[in-house]
Amino acid sequence: MNKCDQCIVRQLSSLKALNKEEVIKLANSKTTHKIKKGEAIFEEGEVTNGVFCVKDGVGKLSKLSANGKDQIIKLVKSGELLGQRSMISNEPANLSAKAIADMEVCFIPKSEIIHFFNNNNQFSLNLMQSVCEDLKESENDKIALVQKTVKQRLAETLLHLHDAFGENADKTLKVQLTREELAGMIGTATESCIRLLSDFNKLELIELVGKKIVLKDIKALKRLSEQL
Amino acid sequence: MNKCDQCIVRQLSSLKALNKEEVIKLANSKTTHKIKKGEAIFEEGEVTNGVFCVKDGVGKLSKLSANGKDQIIKLVKSGELLGQRSMISNEPANLSAKAIADMEVCFIPKSEIIHFFNNNNQFSLNLMQSVCEDLKESENDKIALVQKTVKQRLAETLLHLHDAFGENADKTLKVQLTREELAGMIGTATESCIRLLSDFNKLELIELVGKKIVLKDIKALKRLSEQL
DNA sequence: ATTCTAACATGATAAATGTCATAGTTATAG
DNA sequence: CTATAACTATGACATTTATCATGTTAGAAT
Numbered sequence: 183m184n185k186c187d188q189c190i191v192r193q194l195s196s197l198k199a200l201n202k203e204e205v206i207k208l209a210n211s212k213t214t215h216k217i218k219k220g221e222a223i224f225e226e227g228e229v230t231n232g233v234f235c236v237k238d239g240v241g242k243l244s245k246l247s248a249n250g251k252d253q254i255i256k257l258v259k260s261g262e263l264l265g266q267r268s269m270i271s272n273e274p275a276n277l278s279a280k281a282i283a284d285m286e287v288c289f290i291p292k293s294e295i296i297h298f299f300n301n302n303n304q305f306s307l308n309l310m311q312s313v314c315e316d317l318k319e320s321e322n323d324k325i326a327l328v329q330k331t332v333k334q335r336l337a338e339t340l341l342h343l344h345d346a347f348g349e350n351a352d353k354t355l356k357v358q359l360t361r362e363e364l365a366g367m368i369g370t371a372t373e374s375c376i377r378l379l380s381d382f383n384k385l386e387l388i389e390l391v392g393k394k395i396v397l398k399d400i401k402a403l404k405r406l407s408e409q410l
Numbered sequence: 411m412n413k414c415d416q417c418i419v420r421q422l423s424s425l426k427a428l429n430k431e432e433v434i435k436l437a438n439s440k441t442t443h444k445i446k447k448g449e450a451i452f453e454e455g456e457v458t459n460g461v462f463c464v465k466d467g468v469g470k471l472s473k474l475s476a477n478g479k480d481q482i483i484k485l486v487k488s489g490e491l492l493g494q495r496s497m498i499s500n501e502p503a504n505l506s507a508k509a510i511a512d513m514e515v516c517f518i519p520k521s522e523i524i525h526f527f528n529n530n531n532q533f534s535l536n537l538m539q540s541v542c543e544d545l546k547e548s549e550n551d552k553i554a555l556v557q558k559t560v561k562q563r564l565a566e567t568l569l570h571l572h573d574a575f576g577e578n579a580d581k582t583l584k585v586q587l588t589r590e591e592l593a594g595m596i597g598t599a600t601e602s603c604i605r606l607l608s609d610f611n612k613l614e615l616i617e618l619v620g621k622k623i624v625l626k627d628i629k630a631l632k633r634l635s636e637q638l
Numbered sequence: 639a640t641t642c643t644a645a646c647a648t649g650a651t652a653a654a655t656g657t658c659a660t661a662g663t664t665a666t667a668g
Numbered sequence: 669c670t671a672t673a674a675c676t677a678t679g680a681c682a683t684t685t686a687t688c689a690t691g692t693t694a695g696a697a698t
Binding site: 331332333370371373374392393 | 684685686687688693694
């Protein structure tokens with residue numbers, strides 16, 4: 183007996199529009215994969231021919247630059263789909279997807295998705311809306327990159343991580359990113375990121391618990407991220 | 411007699427998937443508008459409730475920042491649709507759309523688009539692909555903003571303008587942007603943009619003909635925009 | 639436990655870019 | 669045809685951020 187019906191992805195993603203029959207079809211065509219922290223789900227330039235459902239774990243979509251820095255475009259967590267854009271555009275992946283925490287993902291072949299897209303209006307609308315959501319976020323990120331300082335972007339990103347992933351029992355952020363990855367998210371040098379974290383620590387905006395981070399003064403961080 | 415059938419937008423945009431019957435339906439529901447240079451089609455925060463077809467002219471999608479700078483997200487030209495994203499997301503516009511050169515646009519009400527989306531698979535796929543295209547571009551822009559210098563981004567943007575809009579008989583770029591708008595596209599201060607244009611002029615990469623720009627050494631510009 | 643490696647941290651310095659001031663130029667309204 | 673505003677241009681300077689160097693710490697492997 184398959185479990186697609188109960189799967190978190192089915193509850194949160196565009197797939198929630200599928201009916202019983204479609205879910206059965208889905209369950210029969212999907213394949214499940216475990217990806218260890220650090221491993222890739224797919225690499226930039228690969229032809230994926232389908233989408234990945236994130237059942238568990240956290241991943242990053244990133245692009246490696248010529249100078250060796252890895253720019254992170256988006257983090258994905260359980261419940262989300264991955265690789266929709268390149269599948270729909272019929273193009274090789276523009277970004278690499280790698281696990282930041284051990285992941286469990288299911289692969290759904292393109293043919294299935296296209297079938298759902300053509301036969302289920304709610305599904306196609308959902309899928310469309312999720313791409314639109316990504317687009318809006320990307321445009322807003324672009325604006326932030328230009329109009330905000332590194333300090334503001336760091337504050338903003340910490341708040342976003344807190345919002346999207348929550349905190350552990352000890353108040354530390356649940357997503358565990360290296361300083362380098364955090365730098366990659368805000369678009370700055372690793373050293374600059376570390377330096378600013380130190381500053382924030384001294385200002386008691388955050389607390390550094392080993393490599394983990396606690397947001398101590400969320401209001402101040404918010405003010406900082408929005409200030410003129 | 412309406413002319414939607416012959417319209418350039420119908421030939422270039424997602425609307426090319428519409429059949430005769432649908433085009434007639436479209437022609438009966440659309441309204442045509444003339445927008446003068448500098449005027450807005452819609453402003454950030456407005457609820458548009460439909461999409462705009464660009465029949466003629468050039469427009470910019472931009473967002474005004476708190477410090478008064480206008481960040482340009484995208485230029486649109488004849489044949490393109492405008493406002494698809496916010497319509498699909500059911501949200502007020504995230505960006506303002508303004509004319510850079512006198513424009514002629516048609517407004518198509520949301521109900522029509524949704525009807526086509528639900529009844530014409532090819533149309534919905536086209537629409538989806540166009541949003542995906544925007545997303546890919548936006549992600550690549552984001553990466554460029556972080557990984558390239560202002561100089562490189564200027565070179566890249568000049569090439570893109572040349573590519574997308576072409577040149578006049580005197581070789582000057584066809585889109586006429588102010589230095590401020592150009593700065594808004596590459597995400598820098600107007601003065602920095604002007605200064606770099608001067609530099610490029612001295613290096614004979616471009617020629618400044620009054621306010622217009624001629625690309626003199628496209629290969630060198632390309633090299634510059636890609637160099638490490 | 640010891641060594642080794644990757645991650646974190648910080649100082650010194652350089653480079654890129656923004657800001658402010660000021661002046662010349664062009665377009666446009668009256 | 670002038671006056672006025674908007675745009676273009678350039679210099680001087682301040683600030684931000686990247687880069688390079690170096691040291692420290694923490695975790696993994698032997």
